[in-house]
Amino acid sequence: MHPDYLKQEAVEFITQTYTELAITANLNTRLNQVVDDINTTGTYIHTFEELEYGAKLAWRNSNRCIGRLYWKSLKVRDMRHLQHEHDIFTALLDHLDYATNDGNIRSVISIFPPKHPSQEAGIRILNHQLIRYAGYYRMDTHTYIGDPAQHAFTKKCLQLGWQSSQTPFDVLPIIIQLPYQQPCMFTIPQEKIKEVQISHPDYKWFTDMHLRWYAVPVVSNMKLEMGGIEYTAAPFNGWYMGTEIGARNLGDTQRYNLLPTIAQKMGLDTSSNHTLWKDRALIELNIAILHSYQKAGVKIVDHHTASDQFMTHNDLEQKNQREVFADWDWIVPPISGSTTEVFHATWKTSVRKPNFFYQEDSQSPEIKTCQWKSV
Numbered sequence: 001m002h003p004d005y006l007k008q009e010a011v012e013f014i015t016q017t018y019t020e021l022a023i024t025a026n027l028n029t030r031l032n033q034v035v036d037d038i039n040t041t042g043t044y045i046h047t048f049e050e051l052e053y054g055a056k057l058a059w060r061n062s063n064r065c066i067g068r069l070y071w072k073s074l075k076v077r078d079m080r081h082l083q084h085e086h087d088i089f090t091a092l093l094d095h096l097d098y099a100t101n102d103g104n105i106r107s108v109i110s111i112f113p114p115k116h117p118s119q120e121a122g123i124r125i126l127n128h129q130l131i132r133y134a135g136y137y138r139m140d141t142h143t144y145i146g147d148p149a150q151h152a153f154t155k156k157c158l159q160l161g162w163q164s165s166q167t168p169f170d171v172l173p174i175i176i177q178l179p180y181q182q183p184c185m186f187t188i189p190q191e192k193i194k195e196v197q198i199s200h201p202d203y204k205w206f207t208d209m210h211l212r213w214y215a216v217p218v219v220s221n222m223k224l225e226m227g228g229i230e231y232t233a234a235p236f237n238g239w240y241m242g243t244e245i246g247a248r249n250l251g252d253t254q255r256y257n258l259l260p261t262i263a264q265k266m267g268l269d270t271s272s273n274h275t276l277w278k279d280r281a282l283i284e285l286n287i288a289i290l291h292s293y294q295k296a297g298v299k300i301v302d303h304h305t306a307s308d309q310f311m312t313h314n315d316l317e318q319k320n321q322r323e324v325f326a327d328w329d330w331i332v333p334p335i336s337g338s339t340t341e342v343f344h345a346t347w348k349t350s351v352r353k354p355n356f357f358y359q360e361d362s363q364s365p366e367i368k369t370c371q372w373k374s375v
Helices: 003-020 024-041 048-060 068-073 085-103 148-159 204-209 242-249 259-266 277-296 303-319
Strands: 075-078 108-111 135-138 143-146 174-177 184-186 195-197 212-214 222-226 229-231 355-358
Touching: 003 024, 003 048, 048 068, 048 075, 048 108, 048 222, 068 303, 075 085, 085 108, 085 174, 085 184, 135 148, 143 148, 195 277, 204 259, 242 277, 259 277
Parallel strands: 075 108
Antiparallel strands: 135 143, 174 184, 195 212, 222 229, 222 355
8 A cells, every 4th residue: 555545544534533523632643643653664553542433434334234323332342452363263252242242232343453554464354254154065966055155165164174063054163364374263162152043923833944043243354444554354243134134144045045945834835926925935034033033132123123223324414414325225125125214215325434345255275273262
């Protein structure tokens, strides 16, 4: 990254942060310090106040997130002092504990050391989410067990010696890679994983399907960028919207593809799309998800409430004279879209920073298995 570009990004971010926090009396002094640091070292270090507000701004600026109403409540864990895989993994387990909170899910981000602007690599967590289920391809039946979306990652883990039961819901290990080093694979202790058994308030056979899903969706493979500094390991979470699990993870044809099975158990006519069997099965699956999470005491939001909350966020931002940007395709829920207010609204899609960005997958050919011991 060119120093002039870094200075420009830093000045814009620091100015916005100090202005919104109403601490502009210190702004010029801080800007001079940041520019001097960049001239001397090629980078600069965020204060905790800058780090905290930058992470919150990144959530506020996330065009694809419908849950931005709560951006100010994000808990920021400063993990920039950690340098070793074991310590980072321990911090990830602590993140899961704090976020899970016995079901009363808390929004939290853990921020690890940033990539130096002069380097190509930074600390990486190779998993898409801290908790994801494995996917196995069966050559004999040309079908999948588990989550097909995780087939490639699962295959890599198995080749490197990961032992699994090859069931539909095996939690994958976490792979951490330090810059220019061999990645390290850790198994998550079972007691750190809170899962919800799926049942239905009316169809008792749902329990016999032995479905489950995890409580907290911790996105772990995106980078957080603020003021020109890239935090390549900054896992974050909110809580689930029901349709993320029911309509997508369990319902999509390229995922668990459960609609045909559910329709059959419901006794629906699946011979024609005209019977709307997919729609009926999909609704019952989503009812089961909301019912099960509420029964288990795990925080979840339905898509109608989430839509209302986003429009409230939209109104609050307008009152603060800030334009809201959003990706309509992601904001509109995957079921009953036209019944929600967001369906009938439009937004510009310009990307602002701070923000979260996708990263290329690591191409490291070898991964070592690492042992974690509680201290």
